[in-house]
Each structure stands twice: as C-alpha cells, then as structure tokens.
Amino acid sequence: MPSVYSKLLHYSCYEIGHTWEPSCRSSSLYIFASAFIASCQIYAVVYAVTAALQYKSLNNKKKILRLFINYLRSVLFLTTNAFGHNAAFCAFRHLLGHISYPTVSFLPGILASLAAILIERPSRRSLLAIYVTNVASECAYNIAVESGMVRPVRHGSLIMFCAALAVLGASYRSNQYQPPPLLASILRFFVGNREKGNNRVAQAPVDEPACDRHRSWSAVLSGRSPCCPHPDSCVRYSATAGAVGAVKGVLASMVLRLLVSVPALIRRPDFLPRLLPRILVSSSHLRLGAFIGWFCGSFRLVSCVCRSLRGSDSASHGAAAGAIAALGMVVYPAPSFALYSAWKTVEMLCSMGVSAGVVPAIPGATELLYCIMTAYLLHVSAVHQHYMKPSYWALLMKLTDNRIGEFNRHLLHPYGQDSGRNFQHFWPDYKRQVPHALLAKYPLGIASIPRP
Structure with missing residues (x-):
C-alpha cells in the first residue's frame, strides 16, 4: 500500500483540479469571488444573532464598528481558506512538476488553513479548531469502520x-x-x-x-x-x-x-x-x-x-x-x-x-490543530468524498460555487481509494483548448486520459 501512495501523477492542474477553467489565476480568482460572497452570507447570520444577543452592550458607535470589523475578519478568514486551497494546489503542481498523494489536497490545505487561521481573531480560534476536529474525527471513524479497522459500538x-x-x-x-x-x-x-x-x-x-x-x-x-x-x-x-x-x-x-x-x-x-x-x-x-x-x-x-x-x-x-x-x-x-x-x-x-503543570503547554497548539484537521477534511473531500459529513460537504460546495464537485477524482484511481464513487456520471467537459506548449510539457495530455 505505501508504494501505491508514492505514485506520481503527471497531469496538469486543469486536468485534475480546476477542470472548468484552464488558467490557474482565473480559477483562483473565481473561487475567491464565490467564497467571499458565500462567507458574507454565512457570517451575516452569525453576527446578526451575536448582535441580537448583545444588543444592550452595543450602546455606542465604537462597539458597533468593532463588531463590523470582526465580521469582516471572519469573512476574510473563510474566503482565504477556500481560495488559498485552490491557489496552493496549483503552486505545488507548478513547483514539483507533478501531483502526489500529499499534494492532491492535504499540503495545499495546510498552507491555506494556516494563512486563514492567522487572520481570524484569537478568541475564535479554539472554537473553530474544536469544530473541524469534531467533523474530521467523524470522517476518520467512518473510514476506519468501512476499512474494517474498528467495529461500531452499539449506542x-x-x-x-x-x-x-x-x-x-x-x-x-x-x-x-x-x-x-x-x-x-x-x-x-x-x-x-x-x-x-x-x-x-x-x-x-x-x-x-x-x-x-x-x-x-x-x-x-x-x-x-x-x-x-x-x-x-x-x-x-x-x-x-x-x-x-x-x-x-x-x-x-x-x-x-x-x-x-x-x-x-x-x-x-x-x-x-x-x-x-x-x-x-x-x-x-x-x-x-x-x-x-x-x-x-x-x-x-x-x-x-x-x-x-x-x-x-x-x-x-x-x-x-x-x-x-x-x-x-x-x-x-x-x-x-x-x-x-x-x-x-x-x-x-x-x-x-x-x-x-501536568500537561506541557504547546505554543500555537490551537492553530496547529485547526490546520491539520482542516487539511485532513479537504483531503477527504478530494480522495474520500463518500465518507464526508453531508453538512460539511454542502459548506464546501457553497464556498466554491459547486466547483469542488468538478474536481476530476477519476484520475486518482492509481491510489486505490475509489475516489470517484459518487461521481460515476461526471466527467469534465474540456471544451476550452489547452495551449500546445502545455500539451507538449505534459505528455499524457487531455486526450489520453482514461474514461471511467
């Protein structure tokens, strides 16, 4: 099994990642715009409820302005996480010249999550870390049960x-x-x-x-x-x-x-x-x-x-x-x-x-936990989407305007994870022509991709 994970895929970013747009820059800007709009809508509800609960303390313009700034920070945090994942995926592909099992989604997720969590307020980081840990542990448990590593416990x-x-x-x-x-x-x-x-x-x-x-x-x-x-x-x-x-x-x-x-x-x-x-x-x-x-x-x-x-x-x-x-x-x-x-x-x-004094204090433990767990969830969304919690998958779809569902998971079949289980009837429509120089650089090319 480790030899399977060491395989390198010589596909382009367009062939696997942003299949709706050949340009890495344009696809990242598209994700940025869709994530920003979705984040504004999501956090508008959250901060509206917060304002309703704290309306007595919001008695001057300074406190209202601080609440609005916190709202913008949260919006930018979530936008960066979604946009940064797509951008980091392309960056790894161009720097290494190939796609490997860690760079499919996990390492890009680490970088995007680190940049995002440093934007968010420190007072909210623990809450976010526990939330993603909760979702990630549920996904890990589902995978472990499916693979036979553990048996479900009744009640x-x-x-x-x-x-x-x-x-x-x-x-x-x-x-x-x-x-x-x-x-x-x-x-x-x-x-x-x-x-x-x-x-x-x-x-x-x-x-x-x-x-x-x-x-x-x-x-x-x-x-x-x-x-x-x-x-x-x-x-x-x-x-x-x-x-x-x-x-x-x-x-x-x-x-x-x-x-x-x-x-x-x-x-x-x-x-x-x-x-x-x-x-x-x-x-x-x-x-x-x-x-x-x-x-x-x-x-x-x-x-x-x-x-x-x-x-x-x-x-x-x-x-x-x-x-x-x-x-x-x-x-x-x-x-x-x-x-x-x-x-x-x-x-x-x-x-x-x-x-x-029994447990050592680890500097940045909350941020590290958030980065690892979010990266794992993003990796599951690409490789094991069928094990992902529906509500979190819906969040990812909303942030990316459904583009994360257009990730070509069929090309990940060399890793033996059945990544395209829920996408049997989906195949990217590569309508836009890829430059000949790109086809020469990546010998497999779009025309030679095996259909499922």
Missing part, C-alpha cells in the same frame, strides 16, 4: 455523551474547575445558576447537622432538603426546569428549522404556504423538547436526591446528574453533538492539565 454516541456530561457536570458543580465558557453558559441556561459551584455556596450555606437529619426520600418528595440551594420544594424545582426546558427545546427546533428554510423562501416566496406547516408541525420539535426537558429536570432532581440522601453537597453529584441527564439523547439522537461535547471535554481536561 456508542450515547455512552460517549454520558461520559462527557458526567465530567462537565462535575466541573460545573465544582468550586475549583469550571467548564469552557460556551458550555458553562449552555449549562447555566438549561439547569440554572443555582447549581453552579460558587453560586451554590454563596446563595445557600449548607447546615451540615441539618443535612444529616434529612437523609431520606421524603425530603425530596415533600419539601426542600436543607442541603439544597433553592427556596422551594425539590419536586417543584425540578419539574419547573423540565417544563421550561421542554418549551425552550420546541421553540429552538422551530426557529432553527425556520432559519434553514429562509434561503428557499427568499428564492420562492410562493412556497411559504406549503413550507410553513412543515416548519411548525414536526415530530422533531417534540423530540428535541423531550430531550431538553428531561435534561433540565433530571439534572436538578438527581442533584437534589444526592444532596438529600448523602446529607452533604458535593461536586461529584454533578457527575451523576450529568450522566443521567445525558440519557435523554435516546429520544433525540444527535451523534455530532455528542462528539462535540466529548471534544470540548477533552479541551477542558487539557486546559486543566496545563494549569496544573
């Missing part, structure tokens, strides 16, 4: 989610270690600020002797245990969170479905009468509401039970509460979210290890 995503939430729940309830700000805000939004470590101690000092006298289920069912930080009964405290969480889940599902449908409604406003019932009435809304309702209510209830039965309050109760609350994913399976939670947990543990 693996649920087990992973329970483990991640156990760690995050314990850290949220801890006075010393806290989860990343994003996950902490999500947990605070759903389970409440009273369950947070520092706030729990400040709002409800624990009377240990009183706790010892109420180690029974009756303390949970009939009223409030002295160990609990809430003023009302434990049942009401938990039931209220479950009901409110279910409503939040249903509304969130409706809003997300509506946002996804906005582009189609803009193109065809006459579809609104038909699409609106589908958007508002769906079983997925109820399933997401049930999942979030269970998560919110069970997290609080398990915490109350642990406090009452043990007669004390401890961060370890958050581990039990988080693991049991995560079981709600049975109703609403979300493997991607489970994987994302797992990677955020790993990030949190690494940060704790660095703070404790």
